[in-house]
Every structure is written in structure tokens, then in C-alpha cells.
Amino acid sequence: MRGQMLKALQPHAKASIELHKASNEIYLANPGGIGENSDTLKAVQTELDKMSVHSDRLE
Numbered sequence: 001m002r003g004q005m006l007k008a009l010q011p012h013a014k015a016s017i018e019l020h021k022a023s024n025e026i027y028l029a030n031p032g033g034i035g036e037n038s039d040t041l042k043a044v045q046t047e048l049d050k051m052s053v054h055s056d057r058l059e
Contacts, residue, residue, distance in 0.1 A: 013054040020047040020054075 024047045031040040 010058065013057045016054045017051050020051045023047045 024044050027040055027043050027047070
């Protein structure tokens with residue numbers, strides 16, 4: 001059972017990391033596109049923090 005749960009959670013964590021990487025690419029390529037969130041650095045940091053959570057889970 002433990003192995004099944006880990007097998008299911010690993011792809012989810014990896015996909016979440018890729019999602020947050022993509023968000024950062026969008027923010028960095030088009031910082032004006034953030035809309036209501038005018039603080040680009042804060043938005044990028046938030047995405048990095050979310051990536052860190054998933055990276056920690058993979059470890």
C-alpha cells in the first residue's frame with residue numbers, strides 16, 4: 001500500500017513543479033500580464049516557494 005501511494009504522489013509532485021516553473025516563465029517573459037498582482041518579484045518568489053514544497057515531498 002505504501003508503495004502504491006508513493007507511486008501515485010510522485011507524478012503529482014513532479015507535475016506541480018513543472019506547473020510552477022511554467023508560471024514563472026510566463027511572469028518573467030511578460031511581467032505586465034500578472035494583472036492584479038503587480039509585484040512580479042513577489043509572484044515569482046511565491047511560485048518558487050510552491051516548487052520547494054513539492055521538491056521536498058519528492059525527497
